[in-house]
Amino acid sequence: MNSNMKVLVIGGGFAGMTAALQLSRQGFEVDLVEIDAGWRSYGAGISLHGSTLRVLRDLGLIDRFLEEGFVSDGVNLRGPDDSVLVTLPTPRVAGADIPGGGGIMRPALAKILSEAVRASTTKVRLGMTFSEIVQGDDRVHVTFGDGSSDTYDLVVGADGLYSAVRRNIFPEAPKPRFIGQSVWRAVLPRPESIDTVNMWMGPNLKVGLNGVNKDQAYLFLTEDRPTNDFVAPEALVENLRSLLERFSSPIIRRIASELSAEHQIIYRPLEQMLLPRPWFKGRVVLIGDAVHATTPHLAAGACIGIEDAMVLAEELGQTGDVGSALAAFEARRWERCRMVVENSGQLADIEINGGSRDAHAAIMKASMKTLAEAI
Numbered sequence: 001m002n003s004n005m006k007v008l009v010i011g012g013g014f015a016g017m018t019a020a021l022q023l024s025r026q027g028f029e030v031d032l033v034e035i036d037a038g039w040r041s042y043g044a045g046i047s048l049h050g051s052t053l054r055v056l057r058d059l060g061l062i063d064r065f066l067e068e069g070f071v072s073d074g075v076n077l078r079g080p081d082d083s084v085l086v087t088l089p090t091p092r093v094a095g096a097d098i099p100g101g102g103g104i105m106r107p108a109l110a111k112i113l114s115e116a117v118r119a120s121t122t123k124v125r126l127g128m129t130f131s132e133i134v135q136g137d138d139r140v141h142v143t144f145g146d147g148s149s150d151t152y153d154l155v156v157g158a159d160g161l162y163s164a165v166r167r168n169i170f171p172e173a174p175k176p177r178f179i180g181q182s183v184w185r186a187v188l189p190r191p192e193s194i195d196t197v198n199m200w201m202g203p204n205l206k207v208g209l210n211g212v213n214k215d216q217a218y219l220f221l222t223e224d225r226p227t228n229d230f231v232a233p234e235a236l237v238e239n240l241r242s243l244l245e246r247f248s249s250p251i252i253r254r255i256a257s258e259l260s261a262e263h264q265i266i267y268r269p270l271e272q273m274l275l276p277r278p279w280f281k282g283r284v285v286l287i288g289d290a291v292h293a294t295t296p297h298l299a300a301g302a303c304i305g306i307e308d309a310m311v312l313a314e315e316l317g318q319t320g321d322v323g324s325a326l327a328a329f330e331a332r333r334w335e336r337c338r339m340v341v342e343n344s345g346q347l348a349d350i351e352i353n354g355g356s357r358d359a360h361a362a363i364m365k366a367s368m369k370t371l372a373e374a375i
Contacts, residue, residue, distance in 0.1 A: 005029070005153045005316070008142055010130060010165055012039055015288030015305030016158030017113040021059065022313035024120040031152075032117065033144065035159075037127030041110030044185040044264050045218025047197065047210045047299035048102045051371050053094035055306050062098065064112045069104030070211030072196035075368075077361055080202040081248045086361050091372040100372075101197060103210040103218055105187070109302075129159070133168055135282040154322055155284045156312070158305075161271065163290035169281045176271040178228045179295060179348050183220060183270055184240050186263040190217035191251055201360070202247055206351055209251075219255065219263075220296065224352045228269045236265040270295045270348070274341045277334060280326040287312060292337040297347035298367050300340045307375045308333055336370070343367045 005028050009020045012034030020032040053071070056062045075088040090100030118124060125144075132143040133155060143149040157165025166173050190211050199208040207221040221243055231239060237259055244256035259265075273293045279286050288305030295301075311332050315325040343363050350360045 005320070005322075006151075007031070007154045007156060008033070008140075008150070008152045009156045009158055011157065011159035011163075011288075011290070012036070012114070012124070012126075013041075013158060013160060013288065013305070014109070014113065014302045015309050016156070017110075017117050018055070018059070018306045018309035019156050019158060019287060019312060020122045021113065021117050021120055022310055023316065024117075024122045026313055026317045028316070030120075030122045031125065031150070032122050033125045033128045033130070035127065035129040039110075039114060039126050041107045043106040044187045044266055045103050045210065045212040045216075045220075046106050046109060046302060047218065047220075048104065049300060049303050049368070049371050050090055050093040050098070050100040051375070052303040052306055053098055053102055055310055057094050057098070058310065059116065061112055061116060062094065065102070065104065065109070066098075068108045068112065068213065069102050070213055071099040071102040072211065073099045073101070075101070075197040075199065075364070077357075077364075078198060078200045078249070080200060080246075082200075082251060085201070085357065088361070088365050088368060090368060093372045103197075103212040105212050105216075105218075108213075129164065133165070133284060135284065138283075140283045153283065154316070157284060157286045157290050158288050158309075159290055161273065161289045161293045163286065165284065166275070166286055166290050169284050169286075170275065173275055174273055176273040176293060179270050179272055179345065180224060180226060180352055181222050181270045181295070181348050182225045182228075183222050183268055183296060184243065185221075185266045185268075186219045186240065186259070187212065188217050188219055188255060188258075188263055190215060191255075193251065200247055200249055200252060201357055203354065204351070205243060205246060207244065207247060207252060222270070222297070222348075222351065225269070231267045236267055237261055239267075240265055272341055272345060274338060277330060279330045279333075283322055285312065285326050285329070292341050294341045295344045295348055297344040298340055298364070298371070300344070300367075300371060303371065304333075304337050304340050307336075311375055332375070336375070339367065339370060
C-alpha cells in the first residue's frame with residue numbers, strides 16, 4: 001500500500017462514512033466532503049442483515065450498535081391475519097453471540113459512524129461538494145464549491161441515488177426508475193409480541209415491523225402505485241391508517257387505530273438503478289446508491305453500500321496500483337450487488353402482479369443466504 005495516497009470521498013452517507021473511516025485507519029490521507037452542512041440523516045428506522053452487523057463488528061462499532069439498536073433472529077412471513085406462513089432463518093454471520101439481523105434508527109446509526117469518522121484522521125468538510133473534476137494521468141484535480149481546489153490519487157463518489165459524481169464521469173448512465181410501488185415508514189412503540197422481523201403479506205400491500213431499540217419498532221408498508229403521485233404531508237396519517245386497516249391482523253389494526261403524526265410518518269416512491277460495468281473511470285470510482293440503488297424489499301441497500309466501502313479499502317490496501325485495485329473491487333462487488341437490485345425488483349413484481357407467495361419466500365430465502373456469505 002502507498003501510505004501517502006490521498007483520497008477524496010464525496011458524500012457522507014453510510015457508504016461514504018465507512019469508506020472514509022476504513023481508508024483512514026489503513027493509513028491513507030482522506031478528505032470527506034458532505035453537501036449537507038448539518039450532516040443530517042433523514043428517515044425512520046432501518047433493518048440490517050447479519051452481514052452489516054459483521055461489518056460493524058470489523059469496524060469495532062458493534063457494541064455501540066447493540067447499545068443503540070435492536071437484534072433478533074429470523075423473519076416471520078405472515079398472511080393478512082397473524083398466521084405465520086413461514087419463518088426464514090437469518091444466519092449469525094457476525095458471530096455466534098450476535099443475532100442474525102437487527103434494526104436501528106437511521107440517525108442513530110449515522111451518529112455512530114460520524115463520531116467514528118471524526119475520531120479518525122479523516123478531514124471532514126461539511127456544506128461542501130465539488131464543482132469540477134479533472135483527471136490527469138496519475139492524479140485527479142478537484143475544484144470545490146467555495147473555489148478551493150486540491151489534487152488526489154483517488155476520488156470516491158458516494159453521493160447517493162442522484163449522484164453528481166455519476167453524472168460527471170458517466171453522463172449516459174441510466175436514470176433512476178420508479179418501479180410502481182411506494183413505501184410508507186413510521187416509528188412506533190414496539191408491541192410486546194414483536195421480538196423479531198415480521199411481515200404481513202396482503203393483496204397489493206405488504207407491511208412489516210422490526211425493532212429499532214428496546215422500546216420502539218420501525219413500521220414499513222409497500223403499496224402498489226401505478227403513477228408517482230405526490231402525497232401531501234397533512235394526508236400522511238389518514239392515508240397510512242386506511243392502508244393498515246386492510247389487514248385483518250389484530251396487531252396491525254391496533255397500530256392503525258393508534259396512529260398519529262407523532263409517529264414520524266414518511267412516504268417515498270421507490271426507485272432503482274443499476275449502473276452497468278464499469279463502475280470506475282480512471283481514478284474516480286462509485287460506491288453505494290451512486291452505482292446500485294435498490295428498493296427495500298431485501299433490506300439490503302445500506303448493507304451493500306457499506307460492504308462496498310470495506311472491499312474498496314481492502315483492495316486499495318493490498319496494492320499501490322489504483323487501476324488494479326478498482327478492477328478487483330468491481331469484480332468482487334458486481335454479482336452480489338446485481339443480485340440484490342434484481343431480486344428486490346422481482347419481489348416488487350410479484351407483489352404488484354399478485355404472484356406466488358411461495359416464489360416470494362423462495363427469492364427472499366435464497367437472497368438472504370447469499371448475503372450471509374463472506375464478502
